[in-house]
Amino acid sequence: MNTGTELWLFAVSLGASALGGMLGMASGIFIVPVLTMFGHVDIRSAIGASIVSVIACSCSSAAPFLKGRLTNVRLAIVLETATTAGALSGVLLAGAIPASYLFFIFGMILLLSAQQMLAKRRDPALAPTQPFTGRSTTRRLDSSYLDRALGRNIAYRVERLPMGMILMYGAGLISALLGIGSGVLKVPAMDTALRLPIKVSSATSNFMICVTAAVSAGAYLVRGDIVAPIAGPVALGSVVGAILGAHFLMSFSNDRIRLLFVVVLVALAAQMFLAAFGTDLFRGTA
Amino acid sequence: MSGRTIKPIRIESLLAGVLNVGTWLASVVIAAGLVLSLFYERTPFPTGAQVVTAGIGLFILLPILRVILMLTIFVKERDYKFAAAAAVVLLIIFAGFAIGILSK
Numbered sequence: 001m002n003t004g005t006e007l008w009l010f011a012v013s014l015g016a017s018a019l020g021g022m023l024g025m026a027s028g029i030f031i032v033p034v035l036t037m038f039g040h041v042d043i044r045s046a047i048g049a050s051i052v053s054v055i056a057c058s059c060s061s062a063a064p065f066l067k068g069r070l071t072n073v074r075l076a077i078v079l080e081t082a083t084t085a086g087a088l089s090g091v092l093l094a095g096a097i098p099a100s101y102l103f104f105i106f107g108m109i110l111l112l113s114a115q116q117m118l119a120k121r122r123d124p125a126l127a128p129t130q131p132f133t134g135r136s137t138t139r140r141l142d143s144s145y146l147d148r149a150l151g152r153n154i155a156y157r158v159e160r161l162p163m164g165m166i167l168m169y170g171a172g173l174i175s176a177l178l179g180i181g182s183g184v185l186k187v188p189a190m191d192t193a194l195r196l197p198i199k200v201s202s203a204t205s206n207f208m209i210c211v212t213a214a215v216s217a218g219a220y221l222v223r224g225d226i227v228a229p230i231a232g233p234v235a236l237g238s239v240v241g242a243i244l245g246a247h248f249l250m251s252f253s254n255d256r257i258r259l260l261f262v263v264v265l266v267a268l269a270a271q272m273f274l275a276a277f278g279t280d281l282f283r284g285t286a
Numbered sequence: 287m288s289g290r291t292i293k294p295i296r297i298e299s300l301l302a303g304v305l306n307v308g309t310w311l312a313s314v315v316i317a318a319g320l321v322l323s324l325f326y327e328r329t330p331f332p333t334g335a336q337v338v339t340a341g342i343g344l345f346i347l348l349p350i351l352r353v354i355l356m357l358t359i360f361v362k363e364r365d366y367k368f369a370a371a372a373a374v375v376l377l378i379i380f381a382g383f384a385i386g387i388l389s390k
Contacts, residue, residue: 003324010320055345060309063302073297077356077371084378091385214349215379219386221346229323232316232338235345239313 009039009233013053017241029113029180031234032106033268036275041230043099047179049231051217053238054181058210060239065203068146072196072204075141075158079204080211082165086172087215094177094216100276106178107272113184114265117258145200156197164193176216181209297359301352308348316341350379
């Protein structure tokens with residue numbers, strides 16, 4: 001591993017993470033394709049490096065959300081029982097799944113992300129009209145946050161927790177398999193099942209990502225799947241990129257850039273599918 | 287961490303502080319390791335790569351520390367249902383390590 005490679009990895013991760021951060025996405029979804037296709041890193045090392053950067057991004061961006069009281073800490077720990085269980089299953093599966101399948105699943109997730117980016121998210125949590133009822137434990141998850149734009153406290157309630165837990169299990173599993181934060185699966189869980197306000201679900205899902213990723217990262221680290229000369233620059237680049245990306249979050253939400261990203265995601269998906277069906281070609285260079 | 291009325295706001299600012307400091311610490315260790323590996327590229331030094339691995343280890347420890355903190359706070363608040371959730375999460379994380387060691 002020479003200086004050039006180290007700098008290249010750092011720069012690429014910085015770029016991927018900054019771009020991801022601008023769109024409110026995790027960087028992992030870009031890091032694995034870029035590392036495997038352009039860096040000729042083998043997919044398991046790429047996943048190992050990516051999962052560390054996912055932890056780094058999640059930890060480094062959690063503080064402002066926590067201080068702004070957007071993160072629902074209680075809900076997070078309850079959902080984490082499902083995401084970590086999913087991640088544990090993912091770790092168990094990861095060894096048994098051939099690389100070509102991993103490329104294929106990754107391609108599917110990229111397409112799903114593209115589709116989600118096209119469909120604009122509507123805020124599912126409007127002010128609750130019914131009185132708060134239900135089981136006491138579930139109701140203790142309800143909370144409120146101060147919306148700075150609206151200048152008032154918004155109360156919200158958590159709905160359909162069991163369905164949310166099932167989707168979170170799936171998100172954890174995919175996260176461990178592919179080394180991504182899998183926000184792409186958490187968004188539907190938060191929006192359609194739990195019906196949380198967007199700001200709360202972004203903050204809470206970001207908060208949960210590091211703990212979910214810790215399960216697989218821990219397993220991959222002790223197993224020796226995390227290659228320090230790759231994972232180090234990638235993690236560092238991601239932290240710097242995430243900080244930069246967060247600063248530009250507001251100004252880059254226009255439609256043209258969303259469309260550009262949809263194109264990028266679809267192109268990456270196509271590449272991943274090619275790799276899935278022609279692994280021999282890629283393995284030669286890995 | 288003193289006093290028995292730890293309000294949710296305190297949980298949140300405490301966690302924010304820990305995550306912030308931890309991120310900085312891990313990043314600095316990784317950066318130091320990378321710089322070291324640039325300078326001692328060819329020497330069989332207790333080197334770069336090992337320091338970088340330590341930094342990566344710190345990043346992985348950070349979420350674990352966060353769950354342990356939440357567990358302690360929930361227990362202190364006698365909020366046993368959420369403490370139980372935190373304990374389950376912690377056990378699953380350790381199970382991940384165990385699987386990693388066993389499948390080496």
